[in-house]
Amino acid sequence: MKNICLINTRAILPNEIVSDCCVLIKDGTIQEIVEGVKDSDAVIDLEGATLLAGFIDIHNHGAVGFDVNESSKEDLIEIGKFLASDGVTGWLPTLVPDSDERYRKVVGAIDELMIVQKDLPIAQVLGVHYEGVFANEKMCGALRPEFFKNFNKDNKISQLPAPQNGVYFTTLAPEIENGIELVRKLVELGWIVSVGHTKADVKTLDAAFEAGARHLTHFYNAMTGLHHRDLGVVGWALTHEGVTFDVIADGIHVAPLMLKFACENKSPENVLLISDSVLPTGFGDGDYEIWGEKISVVDGKTQNEKGSIAGSVITILDAFRMMHDIGFSEIEVSKMASLNPAKLLGIEKARGSIEVGKRADLVAIDANGNVKITMVGGEVAK
Secondary structure (H helix, E strand, C coil): CCCEEEEEEEEECCCCEEEEEEEEEECCEEEEEEECCCCCCEEEECCCCEEEECEEEEEECEECCEEHHHCCHHHHHHHHHHHHHCCEEEEEEEECCCCHHHHHHHHHHHHHHHHHHHHCCCCEECEEEEEEEECCHHHCCCCCHHHCCCCCCCCCHHHCCCCCCCEEEEEECCCCCCHHHHHHHHHHCCCEEEECCECCCHHHHHHHHHHCCCEECCCCCCECCCECCECHHHHHHHHCCCCEEEEECCCCCCCHHHHHHHHHHHCHHHEEEECCECCCCCCCCEEEEECCEEEEEECCEEECCCCCCCCECCCHHHHHHHHHHCCCCHHHHHHHHHHHHHHHHCCCCCCCCCCCCCECCEEEECCCCCEEEEEECCEECC
16 A cells, blocks of 8 residues: 555544644554645645544435345445544444335345455445334334334343454444343443433433443433433433443534533533434435334424335434534544544554554645545555
């Protein structure tokens, strides 16, 4: 692989912004961050664009006409191309509750892709995310409760097929029968467990935390809110040290002022941005068939036939813009979009920030907030 020098750029590092610098990339890895131009095989002039670590989306159901639950390897590649065009360099295909056969097919497609994707200019699949297979039916949102699973101590966790490589991530409600034992078993097996689609009380949440569930999925949504006589799931997360959460920053799932309140209270170090993107993302308003029902998109808001919001049609780039617009710094939002997801997935030594020795997963954003180029492992993907 050739050496590449990115010049004339403003780089957002974990704790500082470096203006007019050169980022030297060798064999897909960041070698130096310096002033001037270094000897290299190729020079890419970013013309003053801001350079960020590539975005990592841990919650994505699909885009541009493809639904993860129905996806083949080729479909996942198409989603990955689209995501790379908007600055995402790593993602978790996210499954909603479905049949065991469907799980096996999609995880098989993920396995196939992970063998060959390093040579493709696409956002890299990092594993799998099962959302709400073990969930509270009273907080199902757009999920299909007919596919929810129960757990008892004799059950095998093989009910959730896992890729041969990568991250295993699941969102569940710890208050289900034997839920704490389920959390403990999953964590022992190497799963990352997030709390979501839940009405759990504080005692149950504390027990889930001790069992290893330290994160919450799409904060505020599909969980009990804050009340002055009842912490709810929201209040517990805001007041419990060691808890992180992700949030859909589209201005629809959560009002901008509530976004600002929660993320300031928890601090940007403990917040992740997700898209919760669904099949129509990239297509605009219209009616679509997803998860066995019609979903309408009107003015960027999704709605299923029951009237529930059914995912979003944003990308992490859209979320980045919103968080910056409501007052968070580029360093803070970069952590929310890249470094914090990498930390949650345990891959921060290689991904998530612009630092010497890390993968050259990068996105350059121009003065208008649009993607100029995306690099995946040192190769230009967009």
